[in-house]
Amino acid sequence: MSTDNLWRRLRGWLSAGPAGPVATPRPRVDASGPARVADSLRSLLDDPTIPASVRHELASDFGRIESMLARLERGELHVAVFGRVSTGKSALGNALLGREAFSVGVLHGTTTDAEQATLDEARHDGLVLIDTPGINELDGEAREQLAFEVAEVSDLVVFVCDGDLTREELDALNTLAATQRPLLLALNKADRYGSDELAGLLAHLRLRVAGLIRPEDVLTTAARPAAQRRVEVDAHGHERVVEQARPADVAALRERLLAIAAHEGKTLSAINAGLYAGRLTDQVSARIAQTRQAVAAKLIRHYCLAKGVAVALNPIPVADLLAAAGLDAAMVLQLSRVYGLPLTRSESGRLVAVISAQLAALMGAIWGMQLVASALKGMSAGLSVVVTAAAQGALGWYATVLIGRAAERYLIAGKSWGEAGAKRAVADIVASLDRDSILREAREEILKRLKSRRG
Template identity: 25%
Template sequence: MGIALKRPVLVGGLGLTAGLWLLDVVEQSPVDSSMMMGAIALGSGLWWLKNLGKPTVPVWEKPAAADRAAVEAALAEVNAVLEALATEAEFNPSSLTAIESQIATQRQAQADILKGLDRGLDRGLDRTDLTLAITGGKAVGKTALAAQLTANWQAEQSQITLLDIGEAQTAELAAADLVLFVAAADLTDSEFQQVRTFVDAGQPLLLVFNKQDQYAPMERAQILQRMQAQMAELGVEGVAIATVPSPIKVRRHLPNGEVEETYEQPAPELDALTAKLTQQVEQEAQTLVMATALRQAKALKVSAQALLNDQRRQQALPLVEQAQWIAAGTAFASPLPTLDLLATTAINAQLILDLGAVYGQKFSLEQAKAAAGTLAELTVKLGLVELTSQALSSLLKSHAVTYVAGGVLQGVSAAYLTHLAGLSLIDFFEAQSQLDPRDRQFTFAQLGPRLQALFQQGTGLQTFARQALKHLPSSQAVTVDASAASL
């Protein structure tokens, strides 16, 4: 998609950099250190950073109940993404055919969701063609439970599909109308997080405490009570069962006076579970159908947004490349580190505006400056400025005068840091695009872990240094030492 980009931050920031440089050179600058720091703070938005409050811990909220309006709203969001993708495709003729095919596939999936929803609702609340999935940890009795339900309860519910699903089969779990999560003791942290993940995704779930017969009556009641207390905050119910109770020793006194000991297999204790399942099938089928349709619509949006992000990344990468070479040339020509900071902040602020335009996010100039200030502070706090200089100094060998050599190192370092910032911003915008617009928080301080991860990967640093040298003056005076490459 062609976007006309004006760059007031870049022009203003570099202009201020050049002005301060000239004043310093002629040694007649009326700008003292306090005024210079004030200018840097204005250009980078450090004032905003100093006034940031401590991040608050978000309060978990159960997803809203699914209904037809929610499903149609989610499908409308899918349609909006596909419309944007179709518009992007017009500016990319080389991949137009492939994109159009992908859009057609997505639109067919939209239609299938609506058809399935209508077909289910036409049958009213008595719809019984539901899919139930059984999952949980290891050795908790999932397979035995599936066998018992299939042989007994499912026989009375002929349209129920019952699946015994392992932990890795996420696609099958996501498609299930109801999940039975089986545990054989108090929930571990891992199990609780699994349950919460299902609930966060809008997946109807019933917690099943199996093997209760292995505990004394008082202890089993306490375990179930603890489970139900944990599940209450998630809106999940829990029941206790014994799929295959332990054999019971029976002693019989025979007429001849001898005592005979045998073991009898008690009947499965599934009444609490089957009663709950019957209730959900008969009274809550419509809710289950809606929840499944809503999850499918949301998954479709994620898929469509990923296609759109692929197209946008193709537009974003050249902008990052352009910014990194501007940063290289500016840092090479600048004799003062403080001016490097101001120029790099201006370049990053403009890059944020440009990438925001690509990803459909509008920022004011002040917001872009503040975000660039956040990036500047993160790179310093994480030690990336110093680490980048150390890594590149071992790669670069200079045969020019000291001033030029220093300028080369500064230039390549500035380019690489801008490169890392740009890639982190692209990932950040893509992640935000997958969220509901009401949940998007453009808190650029979140970029820290991504910046650090990209630097630690360090792939292609030697190749990047060679490319950077081509964009600097006197590049013929500098070589890259392949033997020194450690990243």
């Protein structure tokens, strides 16, 4: 199932309305939706058809699904905090938490990995903050990639800026919006602006992110306001400048996050988990397909060699072709088991007959050459027998490649030739293969086997 289809299906489970852009009103929650997603995650984790080798290769992804299932069952909402370095991302997280949970520095690179801590004021609501590296770090791609990977497993993104958005920030916002995560924009360091200037900047930002972020989700914060300076005069008339720290102003953002967690937390977590599970399912399917194709390729080559040598060694004209047909049917039978769609012997024979009929119509000249070579083999002597036999065996090899690949396509499509039918499918296989290179490899391999037997 594609990501878009999965998204629509999840929206159907979790809401009363269709999916829409991030900036549209969010759906009403269907209480059964998260439970259905949780059941889906358990089914994926417990699927007995997934090979152990694929589970091992994707161990970290399956571990992430287990983590998502656990947090879905706990009702947690994970929030990633993004932005450029020096916009105050980590400071904002600390202000929301009410403690120094994340590293804060004035230079680039203070946040080098994802960190998370439960929000104190929302402990029972299960809100979790995730700090991320700055998107414009000097070592660029690695940290930016880490940030976007964190976004994939977060339910909500708070993007932090400290002024008008740069081109880099807008690009990042568009990329994040494409992940289908709801976005909030926090204009931090709001204490640096006068009231009129701040109101104008806020209105400007709402216009720039229209369609990506709803107006009510563009908020101002001051995670670490500059100290307030005042002049004090002592008893002797001496003046001194005193700096008085000001408390952080993140109340509006905190209230917005708590409201989202209370009303939409389970829905967002379920949607995110379902989307990630959909991507993992696609990866699992791709890995299984790769494994099956590798096994099928070895199997087809094994039967090509067996058929090529059998045809070359059989001294009775035409009879060798009948024996070769039996090998093709056996090969198709084995291929059907590789792809988990086992055929009976009669079904396998009928499939070979259908493919062979299409090949005969497409390549009558080649089959004519094969019959002539079969007749010549019984009348030749010495090395010419070996050469002629190798030529005939190579043609048998090539025919087996075509039959194997055509049968493989039929099985991958779920025992179907598709709308275009068998003729088109077989023609596509013929067109996709390099006949000369296959025949050359076949002749060389068969000659080597025949000369070895003669010796």
